[in-house]
Amino acid sequence: MHVPARSLSQDDSLVHRLDARAKLAALLGLVIICVSTPPGRWGAFVFYAVFLLAVAALSRVSPHHLLKRLLAVLPFVVLVAVFLPFMPGQPRVAVGPLSLSRGGLAMFATISTKGLIAVGAVVLLSATTPAAELLAGLARLRVPAIFVMLLAVTWRYLWLLADEARRMKRAAVARGFTGRWLWHARTVGRMIGALFLRSHQRGERVYLAMAARGFDGRAVGVPPARLRGGDLLFAAGSLALLIACRAVLP
Amino acid sequence: MTGEPLIDIRDLTFSYPDGTRALSGLTVSIHAGQRVGLVGPNGAGKSTLLLHLGGMLSGTGSIRVAGSPMDRSHLRAIRAAVGLVFQNPDDQLFCPTVAEDLAFGPRNMKLDEHEVRHRVTAALAAVGLADRGGKSPFHLSFGERKRAAIATVLTMRPQAIVLDEPTSNLDPRGRREIIALLERLGGTQVVATHDLELVRQLCGRVLVLSGGRLVADGPPGEVLADESFLLAHGLA
Ligand SMILES: Nc1ncnc2c1ncn2[C@@H]1O[C@H](COP(=O)(O)OP(=O)(O)OP(=O)(O)O)[C@@H](O)[C@H]1O
Ligand SMILES: [Mg+2]
Numbered sequence: 004m005h006v007p008a009r010s011l012s013q014d015d016s017l018v019h020r021l022d023a024r025a026k027l028a029a030l031l032g033l034v035i036i037c038v039s040t041p042p043g044r045w046g047a048f049v050f051y052a053v054f055l056l057a058v059a060a061l062s063r064v065s066p067h068h069l070l071k072r073l074l075a076v077l078p079f080v081v082l083v084a085v086f087l088p089f090m091p092g093q094p095r096v097a098v099g100p101l102s103l104s105r106g107g108l109a110m111f112a113t114i115s116t117k118g119l120i121a122v123g124a125v126v127l128l129s130a131t132t133p134a135a136e137l138l139a140g141l142a143r144l145r146v147p148a149i150f151v152m153l154l155a156v157t158w159r160y161l162w163l164l165a166d167e168a169r170r171m172k173r174a175a176v177a178r179g180f181t182g183r184w185l186w187h188a189r190t191v192g193r194m195i196g197a198l199f200l201r202s203h204q205r206g207e208r209v210y211l212a213m214a215a216r217g218f219d220g221r222a223v224g225v226p227p228a229r230l231r232g233g234d235l236l237f238a239a240g241s242l243a244l245l246i247a248c249r250a251v252l253p
Numbered sequence: 254m255t256g257e258p259l260i261d262i263r264d265l266t267f268s269y270p271d272g273t274r275a276l277s278g279l280t281v282s283i284h285a286g287q288r289v290g291l292v293g294p295n296g297a298g299k300s301t302l303l304l305h306l307g308g309m310l311s312g313t314g315s316i317r318v319a320g321s322p323m324d325r326s327h328l329r330a331i332r333a334a335v336g337l338v339f340q341n342p343d344d345q346l347f348c349p350t351v352a353e354d355l356a357f358g359p360r361n362m363k364l365d366e367h368e369v370r371h372r373v374t375a376a377l378a379a380v381g382l383a384d385r386g387g388k389s390p391f392h393l394s395f396g397e398r399k400r401a402a403i404a405t406v407l408t409m410r411p412q413a414i415v416l417d418e419p420t421s422n423l424d425p426r427g428r429r430e431i432i433a434l435l436e437r438l439g440g441t442q443v444v445a446t447h448d449l450e451l452v453r454q455l456c457g458r459v460l461v462l463s464g465g466r467l468v469a470d471g472p473p474g475e476v477l478a479d480e481s482f483l484l485a486h487g488l489a
Pocket of ligand 1: 269270271273274275293294295296297298299300301302
């Protein structure tokens, strides 16, 4: 239906053409390495950011596009950490009328930075890799087939659900619904309820249709594909660089 | 015909964000009281045109409804004047009961509760669902849901009813019921459909869309009689 064929990307670049496995290794590698870096190692964090920006520049995805996705997710990351500076404990710093914990402030900065870099890596990965390739990449990296299939089905039906929600909202708008005020929450709640019921019914129909075509609960794998030299170079080079930085930089 | 048209479309052109040109240079006017059939092959742009009439999409060119241009300040009034019935009744029905779904539009119009209830009862009777008001839409048959969807705009007492494929996926009796209902309701109607028989039976005028362009406009007796024309536009 409205599943974008090339996921979030229409462009072509060196990064787009890399094998999904290479990008998965490098960018998910970055996420793990970044998240496991001890707080206060600002030199390393700056390098991770520079690395990410370099790949983003190579990919030629519009910065506007990346920023928009990043901003959509970021509030959730910040929300998790925003209360940390208000923790009790010494020493404290005064910021205007507020008295903040120095340790909490540092933790807030670290968590936000890690979140920013991790989300940035995932955004970049999805912006340069069509969903189908990502899924095949995961399967070829020996992620159990049933997980890959779950992800694939989720991806497919999320779009269907979004499409259904959009059409439902449109039909309500045609009858004068504006959905701007708090008392519209009831209407929105009902729509979500109706969507849920229908998703559930559809889930059962889809399962029956799968069973009718011989599905017995065991997902089938994807055919193997060879990695090219460039892919290996990118993945190995990126990982080596990142690991070295995590070990060496202050 | 004299007087100002109820719906006046001039030079309407629209492309979807992905670049698909769905309507090109469409000019049509529809007068109050006309029942107009809108036909054309899959992908001709029928649904796209109907969405424009409800102000759901906006292309270049101009659309006026009852003399008002389609802009932000008139959108509310126009949506009350044009009752849009979508193809899939499940998009339209989302409340726990049919009656509440019928009340949704009038409540958005801020009518008082007494009037709302009066209209709901009248609309349920009009579509032959008088005893179904308390049921969940999920438990209605598809044909009943189609009629309930029509009732959800009847309660708004629109000046025109615009329907997208009202007879699709219905059994012969369900189809006959819809046709009889549309005939009974009267008033201004725009009916997008693949059901040429319905058009011949109900409509005094038929518009043929093909590839986003208006390729014919006239009485069904003439327009739909030309076999080679129908073949050329995927209608036969
Ligand atoms: N959301 C969308 N995004 C992009 N293109 C679209 C979208 N919806 C419709 N189109 C395209 O616009 C054109 C007109 O579509 P539309 O749905 O208006 O046709 P239709 O006449 O209603 O067809 P049908 O008889 O199949 O309902 C088609 O080429 C279609 O592929
Ligand atoms: Mg259509």
